Amino acid sequence: MPDRIAVRLEGRDLELSNLDKLMFPAAGFTKGEVIDYYTRIAPVLLPHLRDRPVTRIRFPNGVEGVHFFEKNKPGGTPDWVRLETLPVPGSTKSRETIDFVVVDELPTLVWLANLAAIELHTPQWRIGADPDMLVVDLDPGAPAGLRECGAVAVLMRDRLAEDGITAYPKTSGKKGMQLCCPISGTQNAEIVAGYAKRVADELARLVPGSITAKMAKQLRPGKIFIDWSQNNAAKTTVTPYSLRAGASPTASTPLTWDETEAMATGDAEARQFTAAEVLERADRLGDLLADLREPGPAVPTP
Secondary structure (H helix, E strand, O other): OOOEEEEEEOOEEEEEEOOOOEEEHHHOEEHHHHHHHHHHHHHHHHHHHOOOEEEEEEOOOOOOOOOEEEOEOOOOOOOOOEEEEEEOOOOOOOOOEEEEEEOOOHHHHHHHHHOOEEEEEEOOEOOOOOEOEEEEEEEEOOOOOHHHHHHHHHHHHHHHHOOOOOOEEEEOOOOOEEEEEEOOOOOOHHHHHHHHHHHHHHHHHHOOOOEEOOOOHHHOOOOEEEEHHHHOOOOOEEOOOOEEOOOOOEEOOEOOHHHHHHHHHOOOOOOOEEHHHHHHHHHHHOOOOHHHHOOOOOOOOO
């Protein structure tokens, strides 16, 4: 295969390179297959990226090699890529602003995939707005696993519903899962994070043997950590349908509640899904998280 291939995609000129390079060596999954996955999943992925600054985790030599987080625009960014200059309070590099990439179209997504940006992470807010999504990250401490995450997800779903908030489940693509909840875009991150913490603390008191809302890692073995801090304005969460770096090319996968409940009870295998499975599910089920784009209620305040 040629080292470089020029393509024209939706009116944009791109150069793809090293398509046969192994990105997931243990699975024999190449950069060409990474680009193919992102191209085919784009119809359901792009709406979740649109108008949100994206943080990339790049693996130039595959998932077994060195990787790095990238927020700023990379060198050689084409002039047709959308950039937004945004403040970055608390930057470890003492920068007041960063030129973020915004993925609003397929050519930008393919361009990032060609740069070995295997993982895509986005914040809970759109550019120029307050948070429009509450995210709860369920992180299992061994020997607890995805099955136990499913059980806690059902508890969290029912508790949030008491406040009129609808939760949508997805796997993280690694070991845990997240709940995504559309909320009003008129409350700041501090209010949203405060509410998420109150609910997490409440569930931890209700089931202390299985749930913790404290960040100390020594408290997590055998429990599910409800990470309410994902709603901090400076944090991001893996975007739905994003690939994850691991031995095999898994992806953050939207679930139905029937699937989540079946995982929790042991009626279905609790596992992560591969890129091929995610593509098949998207073809069959569409975007299970499409309703996240509709505004939700405001979170209760103390």
